[in-house]
């Protein structure tokens with residue numbers, strides 16, 4: 001895929017956010033996309049869901065080129081492809097109750113369900129993501145950052161997607177909360193057999209959550225490898241730089257992910 005943006009600065013050069021990116025994600029797997037700020041990770045995540053149009057390239061979901069779908073067919077497809085954003089508060093309508101926010105995808109995709117059934121599914125989904133039923137009546141601003149992200153996750157999973165883009169889903173949260181949210185995402189993936197495209201700039205996070213890692217640098221994927229292989233034998237010089245930066249990162253981050261690993265049996269700690 002190729003995507004070039006006009007510069008945000010008047011007279012500035014166009015920004016080549018994606019310079020020919022190609023990737024495939026298998027059913028049920030987590031592919032992490034890692035890279036520094038501005039490398040094009042979020043653009044890629046949005047392009048994959050057709051939340052923005054690319055200049056060149058196609059996205060195939062189960063073999064269907066989603067770029068060729070009519071607006072109605074694309075809307076139906078969206079129930080199978082969801083996104084969880086980095087900033088939960090900004091992604092939630094501050095004037096809608098949590099119940100209304102989580103109900104929205106069902107109202108759009110399965111309006112035939114009726115009010116009672118939608119309400120039942122909203123409460124079950126809130127419970128599944130660890131929120132009390134009375135959260136349904138609250139507004140986003142009344143919840144903590146971690147709870148807001150649980151709402152973002154509830155809204156994403158209520159239509160039972162098979163694929164989710166997780167765009168730095170924990171990086172705006174307190175370290176103590178990150179492990180809980182990562183555990184929840186891992187459990188949901190196991191239960192619902194979802195594939196994740198996990199966008200992150202943090203090597204600690206992707207080390208624990210991903211099956212494979214794609215390293216992005218200036219709009220290109222410079223290396224893709226299974227997680228363990230990438231850590232053990234990084235091939236690209238930029239990957240090596242990211243790995244050495246990780247060793248000097250905040251040790252509290254490490255504790256958060258060790259807590260995460262202690263919380264769940266779905267990930268294997270590294271042998272080193």
Ligand SMILES: Nc1ncnc2c1ncn2[C@@H]1O[C@H](COP(=O)(O)OP(=O)(O)OP(=O)(O)O)[C@@H](O)[C@H]1O
Pocket residue numbers: 005006007008015016017035036037038039040041042043044201
């Ligand atoms: N709508 C836009 N208009 C102009 N430039 C944009 C737009 N969206 C993104 N860009 C630019 O494209 C490049 C890639 O941005 P992108 O947000 O995809 O990177 P990223 O790796 O996700 O960074 P971050 O981790 O900071 O979110 C950046 O230089 C960014 O400034």
